[in-house]
Amino acid sequence: MFKKVVLVEDFQGENQGIAETLTEKLAIEELQSEFYCDKAFNRLKVALKKNEPYELMVTDLFFEKDHVDRKLTSGRELIKLARAQQPGLKIIIHSMENNPIYVNALFKEHKINGYVCKGRRGMVELVNAVNEVFHNRTFVSPQLNLTAANNTVELDAFDRAILKELANGLTKKEISAKFKKENRTPNSESTIDKRISKLYDEYKAKNTTSLLFKLAKEGKI
Amino acid sequence: MFKKVVLVEDFQGENQGIAETLTEKLAIEELQSEFYCDKAFNRLKVALKKNEPYELMVTDLFFEKDHVDRKLTSGRELIKLARAQQPGLKIIIHSMENNPIYVNALFKEHKINGYVCKGRRGMVELVNAVNEVFHNRTFVSPQLNLTAANNTVELDAFDRAILKELANGLTKKEISAKFKKENRTPNSESTIDKRISKLYDEYKAKNTTSLLFKLAKEGKI
DNA sequence: TAATCCCTTACAGGATTCTGTAAGGGATTT
DNA sequence: AAATCCCTTACAGAATCCTGTAAGGGATTA
Numbered sequence: 096m097f098k099k100v101v102l103v104e105d106f107q108g109e110n111q112g113i114a115e116t117l118t119e120k121l122a123i124e125e126l127q128s129e130f131y132c133d134k135a136f137n138r139l140k141v142a143l144k145k146n147e148p149y150e151l152m153v154t155d156l157f158f159e160k161d162h163v164d165r166k167l168t169s170g171r172e173l174i175k176l177a178r179a180q181q182p183g184l185k186i187i188i189h190s191m192e193n194n195p196i197y198v199n200a201l202f203k204e205h206k207i208n209g210y211v212c213k214g215r216r217g218m219v220e221l222v223n224a225v226n227e228v229f230h231n232r233t234f235v236s237p238q239l240n241l242t243a244a245n246n247t248v249e250l251d252a253f254d255r256a257i258l259k260e261l262a263n264g265l266t267k268k269e270i271s272a273k274f275k276k277e278n279r280t281p282n283s284e285s286t287i288d289k290r291i292s293k294l295y296d297e298y299k300a301k302n303t304t305s306l307l308f309k310l311a312k313e314g315k316i
Numbered sequence: 317m318f319k320k321v322v323l324v325e326d327f328q329g330e331n332q333g334i335a336e337t338l339t340e341k342l343a344i345e346e347l348q349s350e351f352y353c354d355k356a357f358n359r360l361k362v363a364l365k366k367n368e369p370y371e372l373m374v375t376d377l378f379f380e381k382d383h384v385d386r387k388l389t390s391g392r393e394l395i396k397l398a399r400a401q402q403p404g405l406k407i408i409i410h411s412m413e414n415n416p417i418y419v420n421a422l423f424k425e426h427k428i429n430g431y432v433c434k435g436r437r438g439m440v441e442l443v444n445a446v447n448e449v450f451h452n453r454t455f456v457s458p459q460l461n462l463t464a465a466n467n468t469v470e471l472d473a474f475d476r477a478i479l480k481e482l483a484n485g486l487t488k489k490e491i492s493a494k495f496k497k498e499n500r501t502p503n504s505e506s507t508i509d510k511r512i513s514k515l516y517d518e519y520k521a522k523n524t525t526s527l528l529f530k531l532a533k534e535g536k537i
Numbered sequence: 538t539a540a541t542c543c544c545t546t547a548c549a550g551g552a553t554t555c556t557g558t559a560a561g562g563g564a565t566t567t
Numbered sequence: 568a569a570a571t572c573c574c575t576t577a578c579a580g581a582a583t584c585c586t587g588t589a590a591g592g593g594a595t596t597a
Contacts, residue, residue: 108334116329130436159436262526281546286545292586304525304528307528312532487553487554503575506576509554509555513556
């Protein structure tokens with residue numbers, strides 16, 4: 096089993112519960128609990144320098160903001176840097192996020208090794224995940240169903256820029272004017288119109304209202 | 317200190333962490349961990365019958381649905397029944413919810429004794445909360461700031477009905493027609509117009525799009 | 538060079554939204 | 568009974584949204 100593991104989770108209760116599971120059920124010898132991404136990344140870096148690298152990182156994705164200054168504000172950023180620095184590190188995510196699209200992206204982009212949803216069976220699954228990952232396999236919470244139809248399309252920068260202004264209540268004419276003023280292009284009302292219409296199709300929305308609602312609900316914006 | 321405590325929390329990791337805190341840090345002698353509201357309520361009932369009632373309940377608010385059938389689906393329902401059955405029971409809520417309006421309502425309607433936000437300092441706060449409540453005081457997580465300006469207004473049933481249809485992309489005319497068909501009242505286009513306009517003021521939205529976006533983001537709908 | 542594709546832009550008209558005025562009815566107050 | 572308040576409803580005009588057609592330019596391909 097893994098000997099050296101770092102746990103990154105900001106919720107105190109959850110952190111404690113996971114730590115107990117990892118040390119009791121899985122007999123991890125050296126477990127380092129962290130509450131901030133920056134601190135965790137530092138741990139990884141120092142350990143690597145000393146030639147005593149961590150073997151596994153278990154991390155959350157979303158971290159609450161507080162009075163402490165931070166460079167890394169999300170698990171995603173932490174993972175990116177950690178991967179770049181130490182390609183062999185095993186990474187398991189333990190998070191509330193249950194959007195298959197998002198999770199899929201993490202597997203593809205950052206080569207994570209496991210994904211566990213927080214929930215009723217969170218600890219049972221985590222134990223399984225650690226075991227699987229230890230044997231060089233991947234693990235995904237069953238409820239996620241990653242293979243299911245993920246026919247949604249990614250939003251590009253232009254889409255996002257438009258959606259942001261729509262969310263603020265600007266009309267298309269106003270958005271066009273704003274883009275022109277800020278020398279952003281494309282910026283004509285027609286093109287903006289066309290883009291939004293395309294999004295209607297892609298997200299099966301009938302109008303801007305339902306589009307923004309759906310995207311907000313899915314956490315895409 | 318309390319001797320007999322029931323903990324109701326569906327997330328396995330969190331449940332474990334809290335249990336450890338309560339038994340280790342607070343020396344609770346008899347702690348019962350439950351993952352479902354129904355089971356917790358049963359525990360309370362049986363203990364009361366035996367004349368060995370629980371003194372404190374620590375509970376979450378939101379419980380994930382799974383394959384197990386359930387009558388009580390939320391902490392709120394559990395609290396209501398528990399209060400009715402055993403008015404002297406102390407209740408502390410430990411939840412993600414950080415909407416002051418909602419928390420305020422819980423204090424007013426159900427006379428809860430403490431409210432702790434899940435988060436970085438969750439366990440520290442929980443220990444404080446239990447101590448305060450033990451001495452017949454109340455506790456609220458500092459970040460909640462219950463007294464602060466809560467100028468947001470609750471959405472009533474009519475508001476919600478309208479917003480739901482708007483989110484689905486129906487026009488006001490369609491909503492009006494639908495309400496008429498379903499014999500729901502009020503149902504005129506004008507009244508629906510007026511209601512939505514009122515919501516613009518209350519939520520500082522410029523149009524339906526920004527209104528739905530804001531409400532979705534705030535988790536109100 | 539011509540053909541084709543894709544993106545941007547313009548324009549237009551029918552539908553919908555947004556906002557204001559106004560009228561009627563029920564409940565409460567004077 | 569009269570006055571007042573609040574909610575519902577109708578209507579209307581200006582602004583905005585939504586959709587379709589069409590034209591122009593750059594890039595790629597034949």
